Amino acid sequence: MFRGIDEVDWASMEHAYGSAADVPELLRALASPLPQDRETALDGMYGAVHHQGDVYDSTLASVPFLFALAGHPGLPDRGGIVELLASIGGSEDGEILGDGFGDGEDGAGGGQGAEDPEDDNYAMAHAAVRAGAAVFLGLVTDADPEVRRAASSALVRFHDEPPHVLALLSERLRDEQEDGVRLALVESLGLLARLHGGCTAAAVDCLVSLCGSPHDPGLRLAALGQLASCAPERLPADLVPTVVALLHTRSQGIRPSTEPVRTSTDTLIGSLRRMRPADEEGAQLLRTLHKALGARTTDRIALLEGQLSSRTTADRCNAVWMSAGLFREWRASYEEPVALIGEQLGSDEERLRCAAVSVLEFLFTLAAPAADRLAALVESGTDSRGRSTATLDRPLKTLARCGDARAVPALAEVLRHPVVPNETGDTVGHLGPVAAPLAPLLRERLAEVPLDSPDTYDRAAPLLRGLGTLRYAAAVPEVLRLLNGTPRELRLRDALVKALARTLGAFGPRAREAVPSLRDLLTGENAVAAADALRSVEGDVEAVLPVLLGALAPEGAPGSRRAAAEALSRRGAAAQALGRMGAAAAPALPGLRRLTDSAGVWERTAAACALWDIAGDPEPVLPVFREAWRQNPYTRGTIAACLVRMGVAGAPVHDLVRTELASPRRHRARSGGHGSHDVLDDELLLRACRTALEAS
Template structure:
């Protein structure tokens, strides 16, 4: 296995953390009889030699020895070795890595008939990826399928056929095999897998009754699957994360493949979800909940029906399913309204779910109550009042109350009381203050002005937490229209790092632009980055009175990142009312940075007919099936709500043209 390993000058090779002289020890330990030693070695190889998918010269030097280990039946955990080889060759952009693993493709061919089913599963896709002859690959897979007796390996072989069909579209024989596997007498799981691969490689070969067929196969598969009781025990973060994962990962993968292949066919995906969410099997329904989450996050579709079915899962006795449905509903905000009755029923029946406390840590608002509040349902208000009255309310509670807007007015006295109790000398005053200020602002509670003013007493000019409290307090006074009561304090702050916020609030109070314009112009050119950004917005609020800022705003609109250019262009419009320098900035930023579309659309709505040259962008956005953030690779908990707000702004733009 290790012939020649000592002839390699490992000390001269490198991995993620320096010299690779420790690599031969890890390679040898992969063959150890000690499981802990093998795991330590595997961690070292993944963590250093193949760190985050990267390839180093030491990675390439490892490949021959990993190939030798993979074919030795006496080596324990060979599947881990095979998976590492596949990862090195398939998941890296380095062509040297693919060539190195490609040179050992016959290793994977020999492993197709390995006694270990886990090794056979890992080898199936590797043969497709690393063996150059598509015809031979197809022959190997076709020969192996009738001989295979392990259902999971059969699924892997089917996935390998699909990969072969996608990589080598001229070899249509792979599609013929998949089409055969999608029909009787094959079992429901294999047929579902074949349908998913056909959908990815050749959607024109799918049956016309794809959705009802898939739903029927799913239920047939579930009827023959063993039942696994839920584990109980004290709640921990790890246990909760595991509970939120689908326990039928194989079924989840089968349906995930089909949903992925259907892509923008949202109607078909919704019909498939409906079938999944009405399955008699709770594991199928749990998988469907996460499929629904993926659809809602990425696509703009009528989700009222599936959301109602998500709500129907809240009455189940299956804790995993209920928690999953609650978690998804909490991401939907207003779109969760069709499930509001079910959320309210759960909140009413289970006071123990109003808050949640981990084994370590502060309490948080429970998922059902959070989802009900985020949906804007006023029935959350009496329950939130009881939570607020508790000895230890969740610190972030105010952020969720804010989603109720004026409907949460009965909570204002309790919120003011808590705000007034925050110790001003606390180094962490911003942590409880920010959510309370957010809630009071959303409610529109002007009676909170004294408690907010208290936060400004002796407002510091440094960079600490108390400084952040002061900035938030000024913004809240401004939004509430209560800045006049704080005018003396705000004037004193015009010469501090709070100048931009204070200037905006003072202008809101008395409309005297001459009193605040010098401060805003100074912050625009000399302030810290956050202060400059805020100064741009405040100058836009001043409108034509801020014409002195136009030269600097034009400069900012022509340079910097997309967000800076967009913000400056918005201010240019509000001040100069000239669309000519503004619209080109908007068009470029709209395409370059989807995150700017919300503020751009809001400005276009304010522009009225002057926004007409960008009608095409707005019309295309409203017609696009995917959410504007769906292709950025990440997902934020508020992305759905932001996208829905963008659509509302776009509709407002068209209405004003």
């Protein structure tokens, strides 16, 4: 297996963490007799040699040895090695490059057209795995079912004779006895239909034949999922009731697993194994179908409701997790499925309760149909794991994010404790005015924040945001204690000072006691934040205008990347502060017009908003909005808010607003990740878009 491994100059190669001198040790450990060693080695290969899908010279040098390991009969855990080889070989859609090897501001990634020397590595890796694809032919009949399961997909992706692969898959479907491998064969048929047009018709016909009643429910569900992705026109008209009936029948017939429980290592792979659903096979079947249905939200909601009505806990748990992808990516009316997810909070199964809370947590106000169940869980004094709690657990945080006043008493209890979770202040902010009774407690906790602790900022910042949201000016003394008392060498002091200034600005004229302290900051690193706050508190335009105009000035010689980013942020903050001054900031107009030609999309957007708020002239503003809206979806919320202020003057770009409202997809939806506030920000964008049209 390792012939020639010591002749490779591994030390001259690299992986994600530097020298690749340790790669031979990782490769040899993949053949260890100890399962924990094999798992740790595979985790190391993914973590360093194939880090986040990257291909290094050491990755290429590993390919022959990985093939030798994969083809060695009787070696345990070779299924994971086959999957690693397939991942090294390239993306599932058959492209060697592209599909997100990088993310630029305009959304362009690595792509085949990118002039990046590393692109050659991806091409060579794809060629190397294709050259060894004959190994996969023998592995589809291997004695190890995990190897057979992984090999069928690899064969489709890399073997250069698709008709031969199709015939082999059809033959294996007739002979294969393991349910999991049969499902993998069906998935491979669907992949073949998508990747190889010459075999599409025959593969689709095979999938259609597998949808019939002679076959077991799991196989039929797998075939329907693949049809949805490669030939949706061949799906049955009664798809959803058919799928729900098959799911329920399958769940009733599932036999308890006879496989020995495996102890997982403390690695990413081990963690993923522990997080797998109780019915991983069923989860994959329905996940495939949901993904293939895409924007067909009516069907997907009906399917979720069918899954959530199952008598089997695993089915309902899978449905909850699958709902997350639907909610994050697509816009629709979700009251019914959200209410059904809320019902799972009353389950005796900890796994199901935790799944339900995890999904409801990122829905914010969309979780309102589940608020009664959340409130009951909060009022019971237990968290989603059934443990007694008086802390900011996820059910309480989720209830507060709904804006539900029933969260207030429990949050008060949290705030009365000597140690308060750092996110409590942010959570309070989501409640709005109903959280007013909590303001004195926030003030008390702020008074207890030490002046010189490494976590001073972490503890103070959320409390400050909560106090600012509630406009609780009685806390001015506590804010000034931190502003005037923290040592200059304090960790994150600049960030703390900005947060303190913003809070004082939110208090407005009732914070006049802070004017001297804010004036002292007008010549320092936090001058922009101090000037903005001083304008809000005192209204002295003449004192703050020179500071903000100075912040708009072009930089001198280019400095470090960090310095450039800080200057960009400072100019954007100054533009926003000037916009809040309105017509009094007219001397800033030339500088703001210059910023609308900036290379930074956020800087251009902030400058354009300020131009409108100061001069009320749409002509220089709307072209910037149109370009930024298309270039970076993250700017749309800011632009839509300005369009609300513009009223009729914004009408020339209302086509963008109407297109946004008509789009079924959330504006931040993207492959490969999501943010915790993406759904909230999308709902706020939709609200602003509707208001902008109504205002015109």
